Amino acid sequence: MVRTVWGVDSASAVSPSLFECVVNQFGKPEYWGRYLTTVENVSDGLTQEEIQFLQDNRIKIMPIYNVFREAVGYRQGEITATNAIFHARRLGIPTGTFIFANIEHFFMIDEAWLRGWIDAFYPSGFKPDFYNDPVRGQFNEAFCQAVINHKRVKEQAVLWSAEPENGVTTKQNRPRTFAPATPDCDALVWGWQYGRDAEECPIDTNLIDRKLYESLW
Known part of the structure; x- marks a missing residue:
């Protein structure tokens, strides 16, 4: 059985008020998915103040990169990955940390872009996701x-x-079985965003494999 860890992600910065809302309404997360940079009208980028706040509360950070609107072409995959790595380093994220490309279902996607992302990460010390x-x-x-x-x-x-x-569920009522949908081929599926757009606070709820959790920041 997969050992899972419960947490959340948000496009909004983790302010004390958002943190309090999540803890009171859902429970304290073990990790928080956050975006590396600001995209206007989409996501707030991580700041040093926010990083310190999460670390002070012993919550790991799950870094996400979303400054792209399609995933097409090997060279573009390389460029996007290089930009993600730059921002991870700018924020002081240590090597060995997983960095997620945020690929939405409505994107144009091809296999070359995915290969480009993976290859650009290979020498960086970060882990591609x-x-x-x-x-x-x-x-x-x-x-x-x-x-x-x-x-x-x-x-x-x-x-x-x-x-x-x-x-969306509370931490206590999270799914007891880790059952994310997977591709039609061999894949390491270690994360599951099982609940989206909570009404009480602007967050999504997640389960991840402990192997992923151990390599978050």
Whole structure:
């Protein structure tokens, strides 16, 4: 049985008021997924103040990069990964940490971009990952083709699945079985965003494999 760890992610910065809302309404998360940079009207970027606040509360950070709107082309995958690595270093995130590319189901996606992301991460010391929807959109086909074309994808890519969406729960009422949707090929699916867009606080709820948790910051 997979040993899982409960946590949340948010596009909003973790202020004391948001933290209090989450703890009071859902329970204290063990990790918090946050974006490396600000994208106007989409996400607040991590700041040193926010990092210190999370660390003071003994909450690990799950870094996400989302400054792209399609995942097409090997060279573009390399460039996007290089930018993500730059921002991870700028924020002081240590090597060995997983960094997630935020690939939404409505993106154009091809296998070359995924290979480019993986290859650019290879010498960096960081670990390459994909937030994805293996049910809707083009990720399933692109990923499985990338696995066929490049063994490094199968060996190194860790996936954070957006399906199935069972609904937001408290920490106490989290799913007891780790059951994320997976691609139609061999994959390391270590994350599951099982609940999205909580009404009480602007967060999503997640379960992750302890192997992933141990390599967060």
